[in-house]
Amino acid sequence: MSEQAVVDNLEFARRGAVLRGELALAELGRLRETLLSSQGTLNYTLSGKTGAKGECLLECSIDGKLVLQCQRCLDALEYPLHVISTLKVVKGLTQFDDIGDEEEYVDSIPASAAMSVSALLEEEILLHLPISPLHAPGACRVQNGVKLVKEERTNPFGALAALKGKL
Numbered sequence: 001m002s003e004q005a006v007v008d009n010l011e012f013a014r015r016g017a018v019l020r021g022e023l024a025l026a027e028l029g030r031l032r033e034t035l036l037s038s039q040g041t042l043n044y045t046l047s048g049k050t051g052a053k054g055e056c057l058l059e060c061s062i063d064g065k066l067v068l069q070c071q072r073c074l075d076a077l078e079y080p081l082h083v084i085s086t087l088k089v090v091k092g093l094t095q096f097d098d099i100g101d102e103e104e105y106v107d108s109i110p111a112s113a114a115m116s117v118s119a120l121l122e123e124e125i126l127l128h129l130p131i132s133p134l135h136a137p138g139a140c141r142v143q144n145g146v147k148l149v150k151e152e153r154t155n156p157f158g159a160l161a162a163l164k165g166k167l
């Protein structure tokens with residue numbers, strides 16, 4: 001099911017609204033470029049909140065599995081995704097200056113009467129992905145910079161041995 005939800009993000013936060021749903025990976029164009037497989041869905045919860053100082057907050061929680069590409073061996077790497085982030089909805093750009101040091105850990109997004117939920121969540125996922133995903137040491141086909149011969153599909157030494165056998 002495609003998720004085309006659009007919300008007024010300030011209103012959503014003030015009301016303390018909660019939206020739960022699924023995101024189809026195939027429909028997340030920017031994220032899809034980083035994936036080896038675009039099959040499957042992610043579960044999300046978007047919760048509106050009001051902070052201690054009356055600020056409008058959105059809490060995103062996203063869970064699921066992604067298939068990334070290991071940047072060492074180029075094989076598939078299953079990546080469990082758990083994103084939990086809080087975003088502050090800020091009206092107008094001038095207020096960015098007022099965000100104090102104490103709240104540096106909270107990212108800000110502009111107030112919007114028609115914010116695309118899937119675009120927001122996709123952005124959050126992209127921010128949380130490893131820049132260079134790698135298998136754990138020992139689980140990767142490439143060890144110490146050398147590909148393991150037994151996993152090699154075209155083994156040049158094997159070909160040489162076969163050639164020698166014919167001579």
Ligand SMILES: [Zn+2]
Binds near residue numbers: 072142
């Ligand atoms: Zn690897």
